[in-house]
Amino acid sequence: MADILSQSEIDSLLQALSSGEVDVQEIKEDEGSKKVKKYDFRNPQKIAKDQLRTLEIIHENFARLLQTFLSGYLRAPVQASILTVDQYAYSEFSNAISNPAFLSIIDFDPLNGQILIDISTNIVFATIDRLLGGDGEEIPEMRGFTEIEIALLKKTMVRTMDLVKEAWENVIELNPKLEKIEVNSQFAQIVPPNETIALVTLNISIGSVEGMMNVCIPYLVLEPILDKLSTKYWFSNTKKTITKDEMKAIRQRMLDTKVPIKAELGSTNITIRELLNLQPGDVIRLDEPNSLINLRIGSKVKFYGTPGVSNNRMAVKIVKVVKDGENNND
Numbered sequence: 001m002a003d004i005l006s007q008s009e010i011d012s013l014l015q016a017l018s019s020g021e022v023d024v025q026e027i028k029e030d031e032g033s034k035k036v037k038k039y040d041f042r043n044p045q046k047i048a049k050d051q052l053r054t055l056e057i058i059h060e061n062f063a064r065l066l067q068t069f070l071s072g073y074l075r076a077p078v079q080a081s082i083l084t085v086d087q088y089a090y091s092e093f094s095n096a097i098s099n100p101a102f103l104s105i106i107d108f109d110p111l112n113g114q115i116l117i118d119i120s121t122n123i124v125f126a127t128i129d130r131l132l133g134g135d136g137e138e139i140p141e142m143r144g145f146t147e148i149e150i151a152l153l154k155k156t157m158v159r160t161m162d163l164v165k166e167a168w169e170n171v172i173e174l175n176p177k178l179e180k181i182e183v184n185s186q187f188a189q190i191v192p193p194n195e196t197i198a199l200v201t202l203n204i205s206i207g208s209v210e211g212m213m214n215v216c217i218p219y220l221v222l223e224p225i226l227d228k229l230s231t232k233y234w235f236s237n238t239k240k241t242i243t244k245d246e247m248k249a250i251r252q253r254m255l256d257t258k259v260p261i262k263a264e265l266g267s268t269n270i271t272i273r274e275l276l277n278l279q280p281g282d283v284i285r286l287d288e289p290n291s292l293i294n295l296r297i298g299s300k301v302k303f304y305g306t307p308g309v310s311n312n313r314m315a316v317k318i319v320k321v322v323k324d325g326e327n328n329n330d
Contacts, residue, residue: 046196046219047087051229054171056085059200059215062167066204069163073156074130076207083201083212091193093216097185100144104157105188106164107177113221114179114190117157120211123204128152136207145183154181171228191218198222263316264294265307292319 063080070078097103102124104117126136128149145153161176168174182188191197196219204213222229242250266286278284295303295316305316 045087047198047222047226047229051222051226052085052087052198054229055198055200055217056082058167058171059085059202062163063202065163065166066160066202069160070127070204070206073159074127074136074206076130076136079203079205080213081203083203085198085200087196087198087219089193090191090195090197090216090218093197093199093214094185094189094193099185100142100183101185102145102153103182103185103188105179105182105190106161107179108217108221109175109177111172111174111221111224113218115176115218115221116188116190116214116216118214118216119204120213122209123206123211123213124153126206126209127156130206131156136209150181154178157181172225190216191220195219259297262296263305263307264296266293 060082063082067078067080070076070080097118098121100121102119102121104119106115106117108115121142124145130136131152157178161178164176165174198217198219200215200217202213202215204211268284268287270284291306292304293307293316294301295305295318300322302322303318304320304322305318308315308317
């Protein structure tokens, strides 16, 4: 271990540097000397690369869940993917937020503190347009949000909390809650400006509209679970056993699922001339070689039946079940 310099040795070294007796450039070029690495005290690197990699895996999962949710919720093609995962001082992030902004402050219970989700305004306006029946393609000029728009967006973000919970379940069982929505970054100071944050940036596209989502997670929030933010811990907890209650719930949901069924009374072929000459009151004879009619589930014939009446309503009585391997594509 190297000796510690005394105060007199430090003074002598500084005097030699100031007098030119010792050249700093020669010290740098000396192969035997230790290389000096720059360190930014305003932006300390508190989160290890392995921990950032785990955050990336978590939010890759979140991006997939978000993509599936928004595609169904907005009835539009949605793509979501990770762009970057890095650590910064909170001031660097907050100073880059434009006004007006759409900022969701989320309580990360049971962890102490809050996280911040910033979504580009063009993505937000496209979402509003889709929710109100538009195509989401024409983005208005940047403006503030109305109370109705904030209410719609708040409902969307509340439903997104379940996705956040599911994305983190391999690390910790969260109960995230949307505390409030801010449109001005000055009112969204969740940590001091110099505090280190992990910033996850996602690229989101709704149809032809493209923008970004920034997930800001302060170091103070992550600190209690830093030991769990390792790829080794992540992959060791990916296997999840399904309990009997969960199996029962899945079975019940499957049994309660409604499936459309179609009864084909018959079919026939007519010419285009005959089709054009059809008038009200004309009768079309159906070709029905068999006494049984087809009952289809989707495109597959699953049952055979006979037509009739039940409680003064048209009905079909099932008389045969199509077994696997039988020709049921007719």
